[in-house]
Amino acid sequence: MTEIVPKIIIHGGAINPDSEPFLEEIKSAIFEGIKILKTGGTALDAVTESLYMLEQKPIFNAGIGAWPNLKGEVELDSIIMDGRSLKAGAIAAAKNVKSPIKLARKVMEETDHILIVGSGAEELAKAFGLFELHKIPEERLKQWQDIKRSLKEGKDVPMLNYWKKISKWASIGDTIGAVAIDKEGSIAAGTSSGGFPMKLPGRVGDVPLIGCSTYADNNAGGVSITGQGEVIMTHLLAKKIIDLMKDGYYAKFATEWMVSYINELTGGKALLAVIAIDKFGNFGSARNTDKTPHAFMDVTMDKPLFHFSKIIR
Ligand code: ASP
Numbered sequence: 001m002t003e004i005v006p007k008i009i010i011h012g013g014a015i016n017p018d019s020e021p022f023l024e025e026i027k028s029a030i031f032e033g034i035k036i037l038k039t040g041g042t043a044l045d046a047v048t049e050s051l052y053m054l055e056q057k058p059i060f061n062a063g064i065g066a067w068p069n070l071k072g073e074v075e076l077d078s079i080i081m082d083g084r085s086l087k088a089g090a091i092a093a094a095k096n097v098k099s100p101i102k103l104a105r106k107v108m109e110e111t112d113h114i115l116i117v118g119s120g121a122e123e124l125a126k127a128f129g130l131f132e133l134h135k136i137p138e139e140r141l142k143q144w145q146d147i148k149r150s151l152k153e154g155k156d157v158p159m160l161n162y163w164k165k166i167s168k169w170a171s172i173g174d175t176i177g178a179v180a181i182d183k184e185g186s187i188a189a190g191t192s193s194g195g196f197p198m199k200l201p202g203r204v205g206d207v208p209l210i211g212c213s214t215y216a217d218n219n220a221g222g223v224s225i226t227g228q229g230e231v232i233m234t235h236l237l238a239k240k241i242i243d244l245m246k247d248g249y250y251a252k253f254a255t256e257w258m259v260s261y262i263n264e265l266t267g268g269k270a271l272l273a274v275i276a277i278d279k280f281g282n283f284g285s286a287r288n289t290d291k292t293p294h295a296f297m298d299v300t301m302d303k304p305l306f307h308f309s310k311i312i313r
Pocket of ligand 1: 013014061174175193194195196205206207225226227228229
């Protein structure tokens with residue numbers, strides 16, 4: 001068996017620009033993951049700590065920077081999966097959680113469950129010292145207020161056009177996700193999100209649902225997806241990509257094929273960006289988005305690679 005070079009790949013959401021300051025923050029997060037992998041740490045720790053760093057940055061739609069829902073409240077979704085054991089942990093529609101990705105990991109490691117929602121997740125956050133009253137950053141609040149005002153005035157809000165029935169209310173968000181493989185060949189994947197900005201209260205997206213935004217299986221690979229949650233859910237997209245990789249397809253083919261397939265099914269209308277690492281240690285990334293900050297690095301490189309995701313329309 002060829003030796004695995006530990007590596008990590010990260011995305012910063014479907015519509016955040018593939019430029020500064022997003023790339024700078026992703027670079028710091030990727031260095032954090034690489035530091036862990038270089039010193040023999042696990043893919044699970046690399047994914048957790050990298051995503052934790054991004055959750056603390058107000059510019060991403062996850063953790064502190066998460067977009068408020070229609071009522072102006074932040075409800076967080078996150079998931080983490082360990083490809084060694086196929087164990088996963090997730091939280092959904094959770095308020096006042098300091099680190100959704102760390103709480104998801106607690107669900108995986110400290111409970112008999114996979115998904116804890118709403119007030120249950122808040123209680124769990126208290127039990128694990130991860131409770132923090134959510135203070136929406138000023139800039140995010142201003143963006144939210146501007147959109148809300150435009151909606152009330154009946155103005156067209158281009159970023160809300162993705163929804164048919166609730167186009168008055170919703171838009172696409174800027175989730176974060178990571179996939180890593182360590183020297184043992186163990187793979188982990190995680191995704192964390194505020195969900196769609198202006199989503200209806202109580203709406204749970206694809207992020208915390210196993211096999212939708214995220215999956216990891218050492219016999220196949222790991223995947224994290226950002227984009228239009230309802231489409232990702234309908235097609236169990238992460239699991240579909242995993243199944244391709246289980247059949248021996250490389251991450252590059254599996255991610256590109258899946259974006260083409262969804263483009264065809266939806267007439268290119270479902271926004272989508274995918275990152276993956278296969279069981280052989282190859283990475284892949286494809287998208288139909290214009291933007292999406294993303295980066296890749298392995299432990300032999302001295303700086304991350306940017307702008308590699310294949311755009312498929
Ligand atoms: N997929 C997320 C959701 O629908 C949004 C995103 O990826 O930015 O909640």
